[in-house]
Amino acid sequence: EAGVVQSPRYKIIEKKQPVAFWCNPISGHNTLYWYRQNLGQGPELLIRYENEEAVDDSQLPKDRFSAERLKGVDSTLKIQPAELGDSAVYLCASSLGSGMNTEAFFGQGTRLTVV
Amino acid sequence: AQSVAQPEDQVNVAEGNPLTVKCTYSVSGNPYLFWYVQYPNRGLQFLLKYITGDNLVKGSYGFEAEFNKSQTSFHLKKPSALVSDSALYFCAVSSRDSTLTFGKGTMLLVSP
Numbered sequence: 001e002a003g004v005v006q007s008p009r010y011k012i013i014e015k016k017q018p019v020a021f022w023c024n025p026i027s028g029h030n031t032l033y034w035y036r037q038n039l040g041q042g043p044e045l046l047i048r049y050e051n052e053e054a055v056d057d058s059q060l061p062k063d064r065f066s067a068e069r070l071k072g073v074d075s076t077l078k079i080q081p082a083e084l085g086d087s088a089v090y091l092c093a094s095s096l097g098s099g100m101n102t103e104a105f106f107g108q109g110t111r112l113t114v115v
Numbered sequence: 116a117q118s119v120a121q122p123e124d125q126v127n128v129a130e131g132n133p134l135t136v137k138c139t140y141s142v143s144g145n146p147y148l149f150w151y152v153q154y155p156n157r158g159l160q161f162l163l164k165y166i167t168g169d170n171l172v173k174g175s176y177g178f179e180a181e182f183n184k185s186q187t188s189f190h191l192k193k194p195s196a197l198v199s200d201s202a203l204y205f206c207a208v209s210s211r212d213s214t215l216t217f218g219k220g221t222m223l224l225v226s227p
Contacts, residue, residue: 004158031213042119042205042217043159056214091158098213101147101166106158 002026004107006092012113018080021110025073025094032069033104034077035091043091049075050098082114117142119206121218128196129226136191136221138206147209148189150180153220154202162204165189176200196225 005024013019025032030051035043046065048056051072060067064083069075079086089111093104118141128134140146147166151159163174170182180191189206201224207215 033214040219042207042219043215044217045214048214093159095213101164101209102213103149103161103164104213104215105161106151108156108158 004092004094004105006090006107006110008110009108010111010113012115013082015084015114016081018078019082019112020076020078021090021092021112023075023077023092023107025075025092026096026105029094029096029105030072031095031098031102031104032075033093033095034067034075035093035106037089037091037109039088046077046090048098079112082112084114087112087114117208117210117216119208119216119218121204121206121221123221124219125222125224127224127226130198131195134191134193134196134200134223134225136204136206136223138189138191138218139187140189140206140208141187142208142210146182146187146189148180148182149207149209149215150174150178150189150191151205151207151217152202153205159205162191196223198225198227201225 032049034046037043047060049069067077089109091109093106095102095104120139149164150162165182173179203220206218
């Protein structure tokens with residue numbers, strides 16, 4: 001069974017440019033998460049989807065970040081414009097359901113460097 | 116608000132020796148606790164979880180974790196470390212809606 005697939009793996013952009021990340025979750029997983037992992041830190045949630053509905057986007061910086069999950073499967077996360085502080089690894093995860101004891105499966109992440 | 120603390124940035128152990136990676140948590144209500152491992156240039160991999168029941172939880176690759184409610188701890192353990200266990204380990208607690216709150220991670224280095 002394929003795991004969570006993310007692309008691209010690496011992205012280098014200049015500040016003020018837009019960037020987008022793509023995630024394909026595990027088949028059948030209705031819950032999808034985007035996390036951001038800064039260097040030397042644990043991942044922090046940006047947004048959580050239940051099917052196509054964003055049910056928790058309280059930590060998403062909405063002035064420059066946006067996300068969508070059309071048809072409740074694939075998802076994209078966009079930053080426009082990017083800032084130097086956005087350099088981080090962006091992780092996508094999915095889970096079967098959203099109970100407290102549900103483990104999430106993570107993709108390899110997209111390492112973003114803003115110069 | 117829930118939180119996780121991993122007091123050690125790095126743990127060093129010789130191959131064949133037992134290892135412990137520490138984790139303490141703070142959460143209202145019953146805790147749901149997880150350990151994930153992150154190898155270089157790879158995503159987080161699930162190791163094990165505590166939901167309820169036996170305080171000693173067994174997981175992947177020979178790892179286990181001991182839940183201690185009175186000490187609010189969930190330490191990761193392995194009886195005999197391997198060089199290939201060297202990686203970054205994250206403890207996490209789950210919220211009501213399954214969102215994970217992670218610790219900052221502990222780097223485990225196993226020397227030959």
